[in-house]
Amino acid sequence: MKITDAKVIVTCPGRNFVTLKIFTDQGLYGIGDATLNGREKSVVSYLEDYVIPCIIGMDAHRIEDIWQYLYRGCYWRRGPVTMSAIAAVDTALWDIKAKAANMPLYQLLGGASREAVMVYGHANGADIEETKDEVGKYIDLGYKAIRAQTGVPGIPSTYGVSKDKMYYEPADAELPSANVWSTTKYLDHTPKLFEALRNTYGFDPHLLHDVHHRLTPIEAARLGKSLEPYRLFWMEDCVAVDNQESLHRVREHTVTPLAIGEIFNTIWDCKTLIEQELIDYIRTTVVHAGGITHLRQIAGLAALHHVKTGCHGATDLSPVCMGASLNFNLWVPNFGVQEYMRHTEETDTVFPHAYHFEDGFLHPGDQPGHGVDIDENLAAKYPYQRACLPVNRLEDGTMWNW
Numbered sequence: 001m002k003i004t005d006a007k008v009i010v011t012c013p014g015r016n017f018v019t020l021k022i023f024t025d026q027g028l029y030g031i032g033d034a035t036l037n038g039r040e041k042s043v044v045s046y047l048e049d050y051v052i053p054c055i056i057g058m059d060a061h062r063i064e065d066i067w068q069y070l071y072r073g074c075y076w077r078r079g080p081v082t083m084s085a086i087a088a089v090d091t092a093l094w095d096i097k098a099k100a101a102n103m104p105l106y107q108l109l110g111g112a113s114r115e116a117v118m119v120y121g122h123a124n125g126a127d128i129e130e131t132k133d134e135v136g137k138y139i140d141l142g143y144k145a146i147r148a149q150t151g152v153p154g155i156p157s158t159y160g161v162s163k164d165k166m167y168y169e170p171a172d173a174e175l176p177s178a179n180v181w182s183t184t185k186y187l188d189h190t191p192k193l194f195e196a197l198r199n200t201y202g203f204d205p206h207l208l209h210d211v212h213h214r215l216t217p218i219e220a221a222r223l224g225k226s227l228e229p230y231r232l233f234w235m236e237d238c239v240a241v242d243n244q245e246s247l248h249r250v251r252e253h254t255v256t257p258l259a260i261g262e263i264f265n266t267i268w269d270c271k272t273l274i275e276q277e278l279i280d281y282i283r284t285t286v287v288h289a290g291g292i293t294h295l296r297q298i299a300g301l302a303a304l305h306h307v308k309t310g311c312h313g314a315t316d317l318s319p320v321c322m323g324a325s326l327n328f329n330l331w332v333p334n335f336g337v338q339e340y341m342r343h344t345e346e347t348d349t350v351f352p353h354a355y356h357f358e359d360g361f362l363h364p365g366d367q368p369g370h371g372v373d374i375d376e377n378l379a380a381k382y383p384y385q386r387a388c389l390p391v392n393r394l395e396d397g398t399m400w401n402w
C-alpha cells in the first residue's frame with residue numbers, strides 16, 4: 001500500500017492544533033497529532049518541508065522502517081520538533097494499518113489488557129475552599145483520580161489555576177504572559193490543601209498534584225515528605241530534571257510517588273530515571289515521544305523497573321493524540337493512569353471521535369483505526385492564532401521555570 005500524498009492541517013478551535021493526514025493508493029487515510037504548544041509552526045515546517053517529500057511513495061505498512069528512516073535519516077536526532085513530526089507520521093500509519101485490518105488499533109498492539117482506561121481530571125481553584133468544591137464536582141462526575149491545584153496566598157497567579165475550570169489552556173497571549181513565583185509561600189500552603197481534601201473526601205479518591213518543575217531537589221524532598229500523610233497517587237515534575245541524578249535526593253527522603261516525563265521525547269530522555277528507579281510513573285505521550293512505535297519501547301523499559309505509564313493529556317494534545325493514547329493504554333501491561341483535560345465543544349466537533357467517558361474511565365471505542373477523524377471544512381473556519389506559554393519569575397525578578 002503506497003503513500004500517495006500527505007498534508008498538514010492547522011486549526012484553532014479555541015487553541016491551535018496541528019494534524020497530519022496521510023493518503024494511500026488504496027483509498028485509506030490516517031491522521032496523526034503533531035501539536036507542540038507555543039511552537040506549532042516549527043513542526044508544520046518540519047513536516048511540510050522535510051518529512052512529507054520523503055515519505056511519498058513509501059509502503060504505508062512499513063511503520064517501523066519509516067520510523068527508523070525518519071529518526072536515523074535526519075542525522076539530527078531527538079528533540080520535541082523532530083519527535084512530534086515523527087509521532088504524527090507514526091500515528092497516522094498505525095491508524096491506516098488498523099483501518100486496513102478493520103480493527104481498532106488496540107487489537108493490533110496485543111488486545112485489551114483492561115476493560116477501560118482510568119483517567120484523572122483537573123480540579124483547581126483560587127483558594128483551598130474553591131479547589132475543595134471543584135474536587136467534589138469531579139467526584140460527582142465519577143472520576144476516581146483527580147489532580148488538585150490551588151492559588152497560593154501572596155502570589156497573583158499560579159500554574160494550574162484558571163477561570164475555565166474544565167478547559168485549562170495556559171498558552172494565553174501572543175507574547176508570553178509573566179507569572180510570579182514564591183517557593184516559600186507555595187511550600188507552606190500546598191500541604192494544607194491536601195489536608196483539607198482528605199478531611200472532606202477521605203482516602204478513596206486518588207489525588208495527584210503537579211509542581212511544574214519549580215523546586216530544587218531538597219525542596220521537593222520536603223514537599224514529598226510533608227504530603228506523605230495524604231497519600232498522593234503522585235507528585236508530578238517536582239524538579240526540572242535536566243540533571244536526572246538529582247532525583248536521588250528526593251527519593252532518599254520521601255515515599256510520595258513521583259511522575260516525570262511530559263516534556264521528554266525519547267527513551268534516552270527517560271533512561272536514567274527509569275533504570276535507576278527514580279520515578280514511579282513515566283509521563284511521555286504519543287505526540288511528543290515519537291508515536292506509538294517509540295512509546296511502546298519506553299513502556300517496555302519502564303515495565304522492567306516497576307514504572308507505570310501516566311501519559312500526558314493536557315488540552316494542547318489534540319483528540320487525535322487522545323484516541324491513539326487510549327488505544328495504547330487499553331493494551332499496555334504496565335498502565336498507571338491517563339491524564340484527561342477535556343477539550344472544548346468546538347474542538348470536539350472539529351475532531352469527531354469514538355472515545356467516550358464513563359464513570360471515571362475512557363474507552364477508545366471499537367471503530368477501525370484509532371477512532372478519531374478531522375472535519376476539514378470545520379477546521380478551516382478556525383485559522384491559526386499565535387499563542388505562547390507564560391514565563392515565570394521569582395518575586396525579585398529572577399527568571400525561573402514556568
Ligand SMILES: O=C(O)[C@@H](O)[C@@H](O)[C@H](O)[C@H](O)CO
Binds near residue numbers: 210316
Ligand atoms: O500536567 C500537565 O498537564 C501539564 O503540565 C500541562 O498543563 C502543560 O503545562 C502543558 O501541556 C503545556 O503546554
Ligand SMILES: [Mg+2]
Binds near residue numbers: 212236237
Ligand atoms: Mg504536568
